[in-house]
Amino acid sequence: MLFLAGLVVQLLDGPTWLSWPLYLACYVIGGWEPAWAGLRALREKTLDVDLLMVAAAIGAASIGQVMDGGLLIVIFATSGALEALATARTEDSVRGLLDLAPDTAVRVTEGGEEETVPAADLVVGDEVLVRPGEQVPADGTVVAGASEVDQATVTGEPLPVDKAVGDEVFAGTFNGTGMLRVQVDRRAEDSVVARIAALVEQASQTKARTQLFIEKVEQRYSIGMVVATLALFVIPLWWGEPLQESLLRAMTFMIVASPCAVVLATMPPLLAAIANAGRHGVLVKSAVVMEQLGATTRVAFDKTGTLTRGTPELADVRVLPGSALNSGQLLRYVAAVEHPSEHPLGAAIVRAARAQGLELPPVDDFLAKPGRGVSARIDGSAIQVGSPATLLDPGSAEDAERWEVVDGIQARGHTAVVVLWERRPVGVLGITDQVRGEAESAVAAVAELTGAGPVLVTGDNHATAATLAGQVGIMDVRAELLPDDKVTVVRELQAQGQRVAVVGDGINDAPALAAAHTGIAMGGAGSDLTLQTADAIVVRDDLTTIPAVIALSRRAHRVVVANLAIAGTFIAVLALWDVLGTLPLPLGVAGHEGSTVIVGLNGLRMLRPAAWKRAAVSAGR
Known part of the structure; x- marks a missing residue:
């Protein structure tokens, strides 16, 4: 706010006694924390870009370019505040996980x-x-x-x-x-819940600190710039150059060589890509995450709530030999018995009957036996609905054929429900989780984009997991996994050199999301912990946006590389001009600001709808 106020005063040709105090207040409020962090790093014999940027801002102010210095302060202070906020919210959500237990x-x-x-x-x-x-x-x-x-x-x-x-x-x-x-x-x-909290916290702490491209060379660049600035000040002074000229040359060098244009070369494309992804239903939490997404080489999907909707639906109705009912009648009677029940499987059966327009008859003597099923009377006939283990005898020769039907339903990954009419089995219903309509195309797009087939990681049983994997085109299936087992799978893939993105929605997925290079949460039904732990959130639960945002990240990276080349060229030319000749300060500032404008505008191209459209096309959407 102080920077914008000072800028308005300056653009309106206001007095410097009004704009300068506003800018200087911006320096103090936004610059004291990175300056303090830089000094602490200096005490440990390291020189980071925080201290360098503060020094460049002070140097700019010392030669009258106070607005340039203020812009540097705003960029770095805002970035640091957002990072601190994200870290604090994640820590709070980990502590809140323990509240799950009563x-x-x-x-x-x-x-x-x-x-x-x-x-x-x-x-x-x-x-x-x-x-x-x-x-x-x-x-x-x-x-x-x-x-x-x-x-x-x-x-x-x-x-x-x-x-x-x-x-x-x-x-x-x-x-x-x-x-x-x-x-x-x-x-x-x-407890398992406490172990989940510990896994998330441990993974968050041990996860390697990811950095933007420019940060990876900040130490060498910082040292080189400081040494060059001091040399440009001291050496001419030693040869007898006047103090003012020597100081002006050094400060001009610090301005033209300051990484302002480099920072803007990196940040605008990534921030623009974040905004573009947000408009299309993907919340990417930081520029680092946007850069990391493009490096993904393997994607691991959770099953329930991610590839599926997490809502049971009726998938099969089988009438057993000897029954006088047809499939419609069987469904009608079972739905009537299940209607008073609170069980999710019963609700799925009732929804299926209503979807077919079946009228449910009245029932009498309804009884729910926890863990065993429900029973009731319809027109005087006793009907029972429950699990095969409860209603069928595993050792009975008479039930052998019925068990074959049950085994066939369960082999397809469905939950079997047996129906008895006057204590005689008359039918078996298969219930499954709803697969998202876009799951198959999203899996195919991810495989093509990364060059490797995705992995299915789930706590569900092997039969159900294998069935779902076959439907969506996943070959690598890891089933019956507890939260720490999912982390182990992620670590194994990382040990093979893969950069893993994990997609999940539940609390049990949070440790894997924290351990992965990039964690992506499904926002529709995602738990608070998962949404806080994840690096990106698919707000509308559209799986096809995952390959699209990976492709968008790669496009943003290409723009970053181009911008760095532009910024580096400007810095090299202006710096050499200042070192080998006499670079007029106004021309140096103009060149520096010109390069900043060019890379900024180039980066903003990632805001255009066409950028997302091209990314979606390249991702096979």
Whole structure:
């Protein structure tokens, strides 16, 4: 604001006693932090571009070019503030992850009494009660009861998982309609949720600090510029040149050789590409991320909520031999029984029946048995709907043919639901997760763009993962992965020299997103932690924007290289002119500012709609 106020006064030919204080206040407010950081680096015997830019700004002010110095200060102060803000928000989201687990738990004492205690006070061996709709307070094993548990936050599975005695449950997951009695197996600080938080924090801290291209040579450039400036001041002075002329030559050199044009050569194309991507539904969090996206050589996709919508749908209706029903009647009756149910699978069946225009008959004696299914009576006939393990006998010869149908449905990655009519199996329904319509084309575009097939990383079972992979064209499938397993996969790919981008949406994906070179989150249903951890967010959940933004990043990189060549040429010519001859200060400033304008305008080409259109075309959209 101070810089803009000073600029307005200057453009209106206002008095210098008004514009200069505004500019100098801009120097102080925006420059003290990079100056302090530069001095601390200098104390450690390193010279970074922060101190160099502050010195250039002061040098510009000392010879009357206070506006140029103010522009340098604004660029660096804004960049540093945005980086600090992003870091702070990520740290806050990691701390907030631990709030997923409930604060209290109902512990059962040895005398059978119930007491409410802080979840952090639970120890291994304690038994806790988890009522319907509550969160599981600790990792443990079910010792009594049955229910279905939504554990998408940990494993990424799209559908609730039936839990019975002997099954493992995780802290922070949501219990369904039944009551569970759970024996604690891990302390709060050792739970899977706590490990996810630790993995995200560790990956964020150990992830190599990525830098823009110009920052990679800042140390040598900074030292060279300082040495050259001092030499231009001291050597002519030693030979008897007047102090004022020697100082003017040195300050002119500092102005023309300052990396202002180089900074603008790098930043405008990347920032313009960020703005362009934002208009098309991709939020890229920084210029560094935009540069990193173009270097991607392998993409890893999560399944649930990423390649799929995370919403179950009816995929198959099979009428078993001997049944008097046809598929429409079977669906109609099952939907009627499931209508009062709260289970997501039941909701999928009801949606499918309504989509076909089926009228649901009234039901009597509805009963839901957690972990076992539902039952009701229609026109006096008893109908049961549940899992194959509950309603079919694995060792029965009579059920052998029915198990073949169930196995065929499950082999395609579907969840099988068995229907009994008066205790006789009459049908099997297959339910699956909805694949995004653009998933196949996005996967193909990513493979063509990177030259390597994407990887599927999921916590779901192998059969379901393999089926989905076959539908979208992914050959490399890694299934049944916990969050730390996904990090291991990312590390393995990186060890092979790959620059990995991970695309996910759930809390269980956050550690992998943090460990990857670039983390991309699906914004529609993405968790807060995932959105904060990710480097880029697909706001509209359109997978085809991922290859497009990678292609856009590569186009921006080419513009950056061209800009650096332009800026470097101007700096070299003006600096040599100043060293070998006498470069008039106004001409030096004009050349310096001219190069800045040229590279700035060239970079702004990335704002044009045509830039995204070309990127989308090159990405196969």
